Amino acid sequence: MKHEQQHNPPMKYGMAIDLDKCTGCGACMVACMSENNVPFKTDESNKLDSITWIRVYKLTNGKSFPDTDICYLPRPCQHCEGHGGHSPCVSVCPATATDYSHETGIVSQIYTRCFGCRYCMAACPYHARYFNWWDPVWPDGMEKYLSPNVSPRMRGVVEKCSFCFHRYQQAKNKAYLNGERRVPEAAYQTACTQACPAGAIVFGDLNNPEHKVHQIVQPDPHNGNRSKNPRAFRLLERLGTNTKVYYLSSREWVRRAGDNYLAHETTGHVSKPHH
Amino acid sequence: MDSALIPKGVKRCPLWQFLLGLGIVGVVLAWGVYAMLLCWFKGLNQTNMNDYYGFALWIWADLAVIAVGGGAFFSGLLKYIIGKDELKYIINYAVLIGFICYSSALLILAIDIGQPLRGWFIFWHANVHSMLTEVAFCLSCYFSVLTIEYIPLILENRQIDRVPFFHNLSHNMHETMAVFAATGAFLSFFHQGSLGGVAGVLFGRPFSFREGLLIWPWTFFLFTWSAAAYGPCFTLLITWITEKVTRKKLVKDNVVELLAKISGWMIFTYTIAKIFDTTRWANITAPGLGQTLADFYTGTAMYGYWILFAEIVLGGLVPAIILISAPLRKNPVWRVTAIILAVMGVSLNRWVMVLQVMAVPVMPFDKWALYYPSWQEVATTILPVAYGIILIMISYRYLPIFPQEAELNPIDDEPAVVAEINTPADLEPAQA
Amino acid sequence: MADLLLPDHVYLERFEDVPVTAGLASQTIGLSKPVVSPQFNTRHLGETLICLARAMGGSLAASFPWADYETCLRETLAEKWDVLMKDGVWTAEQMTTAGSSFRAPALEAATIGVEGEASAFPLLLIPYDSLRISSGYIGDAPFMIKTVADTVIKGKDGFVDINPQTAAEIGLGEGSLALLTTPCGEASVRVHLDEGIMPGVIAMAKGLGHTAYDGYLADKGVNINELIGPVEDPSSGHDAAWGIRAKLAKA
Numbered sequence: 001m002k003h004e005q006q007h008n009p010p011m012k013y014g015m016a017i018d019l020d021k022c023t024g025c026g027a028c029m030v031a032c033m034s035e036n037n038v039p040f041k042t043d044e045s046n047k048l049d050s051i052t053w054i055r056v057y058k059l060t061n062g063k064s065f066p067d068t069d070i071c072y073l074p075r076p077c078q079h080c081e082g083h084g085g086h087s088p089c090v091s092v093c094p095a096t097a098t099d100y101s102h103e104t105g106i107v108s109q110i111y112t113r114c115f116g117c118r119y120c121m122a123a124c125p126y127h128a129r130y131f132n133w134w135d136p137v138w139p140d141g142m143e144k145y146l147s148p149n150v151s152p153r154m155r156g157v158v159e160k161c162s163f164c165f166h167r168y169q170q171a172k173n174k175a176y177l178n179g180e181r182r183v184p185e186a187a188y189q190t191a192c193t194q195a196c197p198a199g200a201i202v203f204g205d206l207n208n209p210e211h212k213v214h215q216i217v218q219p220d221p222h223n224g225n226r227s228k229n230p231r232a233f234r235l236l237e238r239l240g241t242n243t244k245v246y247y248l249s250s251r252e253w254v255r256r257a258g259d260n261y262l263a264h265e266t267t268g269h270v271s272k273p274h275h
Numbered sequence: 276m277d278s279a280l281i282p283k284g285v286k287r288c289p290l291w292q293f294l295l296g297l298g299i300v301g302v303v304l305a306w307g308v309y310a311m312l313l314c315w316f317k318g319l320n321q322t323n324m325n326d327y328y329g330f331a332l333w334i335w336a337d338l339a340v341i342a343v344g345g346g347a348f349f350s351g352l353l354k355y356i357i358g359k360d361e362l363k364y365i366i367n368y369a370v371l372i373g374f375i376c377y378s379s380a381l382l383i384l385a386i387d388i389g390q391p392l393r394g395w396f397i398f399w400h401a402n403v404h405s406m407l408t409e410v411a412f413c414l415s416c417y418f419s420v421l422t423i424e425y426i427p428l429i430l431e432n433r434q435i436d437r438v439p440f441f442h443n444l445s446h447n448m449h450e451t452m453a454v455f456a457a458t459g460a461f462l463s464f465f466h467q468g469s470l471g472g473v474a475g476v477l478f479g480r481p482f483s484f485r486e487g488l489l490i491w492p493w494t495f496f497l498f499t500w501s502a503a504a505y506g507p508c509f510t511l512l513i514t515w516i517t518e519k520v521t522r523k524k525l526v527k528d529n530v531v532e533l534l535a536k537i538s539g540w541m542i543f544t545y546t547i548a549k550i551f552d553t554t555r556w557a558n559i560t561a562p563g564l565g566q567t568l569a570d571f572y573t574g575t576a577m578y579g580y581w582i583l584f585a586e587i588v589l590g591g592l593v594p595a596i597i598l599i600s601a602p603l604r605k606n607p608v609w610r611v612t613a614i615i616l617a618v619m620g621v622s623l624n625r626w627v628m629v630l631q632v633m634a635v636p637v638m639p640f641d642k643w644a645l646y647y648p649s650w651q652e653v654a655t656t657i658l659p660v661a662y663g664i665i666l667i668m669i670s671y672r673y674l675p676i677f678p679q680e681a682e683l684n685p686i687d688d689e690p691a692v693v694a695e696i697n698t699p700a701d702l703e704p705a706q707a
Numbered sequence: 708m709a710d711l712l713l714p715d716h717v718y719l720e721r722f723e724d725v726p727v728t729a730g731l732a733s734q735t736i737g738l739s740k741p742v743v744s745p746q747f748n749t750r751h752l753g754e755t756l757i758c759l760a761r762a763m764g765g766s767l768a769a770s771f772p773w774a775d776y777e778t779c780l781r782e783t784l785a786e787k788w789d790v791l792m793k794d795g796v797w798t799a800e801q802m803t804t805a806g807s808s809f810r811a812p813a814l815e816a817a818t819i820g821v822e823g824e825a826s827a828f829p830l831l832l833i834p835y836d837s838l839r840i841s842s843g844y845i846g847d848a849p850f851m852i853k854t855v856a857d858t859v860i861k862g863k864d865g866f867v868d869i870n871p872q873t874a875a876e877i878g879l880g881e882g883s884l885a886l887l888t889t890p891c892g893e894a895s896v897r898v899h900l901d902e903g904i905m906p907g908v909i910a911m912a913k914g915l916g917h918t919a920y921d922g923y924l925a926d927k928g929v930n931i932n933e934l935i936g937p938v939e940d941p942s943s944g945h946d947a948a949w950g951i952r953a954k955l956a957k958a
Contacts, residue, residue: 048325066902116389118329125479156389260565
């Protein structure tokens with residue numbers, strides 16, 4: 001196995017989410033929570049303490065009726081690479097409870113090592129990280145639905161989207177047993193990708209030219225992995241977080257809503273950050 | 276009853292009064308302990324923190340007590356390394372206040388983490404790139420140094436000092452105190468600095484992110500400098516409060532004025548640096564990340580431009596100028612006003628670097644998040660204050676904290692101790 | 708009231724053919740298959756009917772000759788069964804329509820008026836279907852209700868969407884509590900300012916205000932059906948309920 005890994009170029013799992021296709025139905029959120037044993041409380045209307053690894057935001061163009069346009073934006077963990085794996089959260093965790101994998105590009109979270117200081121949450125501008133303020137409690141009988149492949153989290157630790165990492169592990173084992181060198185594209189897909197009825201989410205290896213996500217995004221490694229697709233943008237790209245979730249839209253106002261711009265700046269063209 | 280424990284040549288209030296005082300503060304302490312136990316047993320759902328406010332009142336309290344507790348390392352540095360010998364008359368108290376501040380910080384951290392039983396992971400699974408790791412290591416080490424600095428003071432208690440071993444131990448520890456003072460200053464430099472780094476490294480948050488100057492981020496220097504600058508003000512503030520409560524002069528004016536003057540110059544230089552920092556950040560750093568001052572200070576009524584003014588002018592330039600100016604510094608009213616403004620200024624800076632960081636939205640479609648603490652958070656934050664008061668009461672009563680007290684408050688006749696026991700009615704009004 | 712309750716399997720526990728009733732050019736049938744074994748002491752409705760028929764005997768029993776419901780499905784779906792088992796869906800190759808002309812007598816009928824006087828009820832309340840709220844009798848499951856925005860339900864309070872301009876006229880701000888009155892009833896609601904909604908119109912999600920089931924669903928929001936009444940479509944006689952005149956006042 002080790003031998004094979006050395007010969008495999010590193011992967012970089014990522015997503016392309018077409019916001020012009022997203023209907024805001026929330027199926028990705030439900031699929032994700034169900035897949036990943038995310039707990040729920042009787043009242044989840046306080047969104048500041050409601051765990052949703054992928055959250056669908058509703059954006060508007062700010063114009064009044066009848067010129068109002070809306071856009072739904074699903075936000076999983078962006079799996080920032082930063083500069084060489086220096087993602088905002090990984091670099092600050094004092095106990096190495098979250099890590100950037102150079103093999104898959106996935107930012108992991110080790111629940112049993114996290115001691116709940118929440119520094120990573122302070123560091124994440126996407127609010128992709130959630131704290132278990134409460135003990136997870138499932139109604140009687142409902143614990144039967146829990147996935148045995150994902151460990152439930154205890155009170156007092158941080159959790160977040162893992163790109164369904166357990167599915168990667170299973171696919172990797174299967175590929176190994178089948179004698180395949182690499183995990184096939186279809187063998188590893190996230191729950192949200194599969195649940196999206198509009199097919200708005202495309203998931204795969206951004207490094208692999210055969211993968212659809214690579215073809216859509218066309219990441220430019222010489223330009224900080226920015227997309228060469230004119231429809232594509234990343235959230236808060238200019239912060240240098242170097243995320244692996246790309247968004248697509250033909251609407252200029254949607255692309256502009258993906259980052260902070262000074263009044264005179266044109267969408268998609270910004271100066272380099274100072275760090 | 277406990278007169279045998281009270282240092283020679285000074286007068287203390289009757290025991291019942293002391294115990295009554297302890298009892299009253301003890302009730303507050305018990306309230307804080309109750310809240311602390313709630314947080315430990317029921318979890319952090321007892322707080323009003325949320326996923327936007329992972330850092331809140333507690334982290335502010337931590338940063339603030341460590342900043343104002345900086346008086347201990349800086350006074351030690353001034354006395355033992357730089358050789359400001361007059362400061363020996365206030366160094367004991369500076370050490371005690373530092374000890375209280377740092378033990379409080381550690382206690383608050385122990386309540387603040389979601390899995391307190393795993394607190395040791397920060398040492399065991401240490402991520403050397405994390406500012407918090409550096410904070411934890413230096414904080415723990417420096418707390419040990421403060422304990423070592425506090426021990427000789429305890430050994431000076433009249434009864435303990437009678438034991439030859441303790442007497443000699445105390446003497447020897449005093450002899451080597453310069454080493455510990457140097458170690459303390461070294462450790463403080465790093466943990467104060469890394470506490471500054473905690474907010475400065477957040478490159479996902481343009482409000483707190485800062486660039487590097489020799490060290491990235493330069494908030495490292497700002498925090499170290501401000502702790503050294505403002506810490507002595509807190510020492511002076513607590514000394515002043517103690518003098519008011521005990522109705523005695525405990526430290527001579529020349530000592531207070533020396534520390535106030537040094538603090539004034541430090542605050543002045545710090546504020547100049549802070550103004551440079553703010554200017555660069557407002558004009559280059561933040562706009563480079565797409566955000567402007569208007570984004571940071573006009574989104575909500577609470578975090579308006581007033582906060583910049585309050586921190587830099589009211590809590591920076593004003594106290595600095597008062598403390599630098601000799602006539603103003605020598606006037607107790609001006610001096611105390613400046614000291615209070617300074618302590619508020621540094622506390623406000625720490626608030627801004629924790630709470631406002633959390634409040635400002637970064638994603639353009641995100642909203643401001645405001646927060647107010649729950650009673651459990653308030654009680655656990657007051658808990659260390661009550662604990663500090665109790666430790667000061669006990670230390671003041673039984674240990675020779677203030678070397679100049681006996682000289683400044685002469686007792687008329689030596690056999691007063693005997694008289695006290697026989698005729699309590701003749702006592703002076705209650706003290707301490 | 709029923710004397711006998713015969714609990715059925717839920718859709719995850721049973722075979723079921725699901726014909727698409729409208730909207731597609733060709734006849735389409737889906738098949739749902741059991742993915743978990745029944746969790747409670749329940750029985751497939753089809754199975755129950757077969758058993759009942761067998762017990763009653765005679766021609767009734769003869770009309771239900773299958774051993775169990777799965778056999779019934781397989782035999783009645785005949786050649787479609789294999790396709791359904793393989794693909795999950797079957798679509799007719801070609802479809803002939805009854806005719807090529809389209810007649811809609813309703814187009815000539817008078818416009819249906821909405822209930823309520825405009826003078827007393829200046830606003831128009833429209834129920835809307837939210838993709839995240841099931842407006843059927845079952846209601847949202849916990850994960851689904853968790854996806855509902857805090858501008859639709861907050862705690863127990865339900866919201867109406869309102870144009871900021873209309874809200875300003877009434878003196879309401881984002882999240883304000885208001886009393887919503889219609890000719891059919893009244894309810895306490897919160898308002899959510901939405902630029903996208905037409906001034907003078909307010910909208911409320913369908914499928915909330917359940918009294919049944921558990922704490923994850925019950926008592927959240929307002930049941931809009933209690934605020935709107937039936938309006939008869941004169942051409943078809945069907946209920947054309949789609950809105951009602953309403954009034955909002957500061958609470």
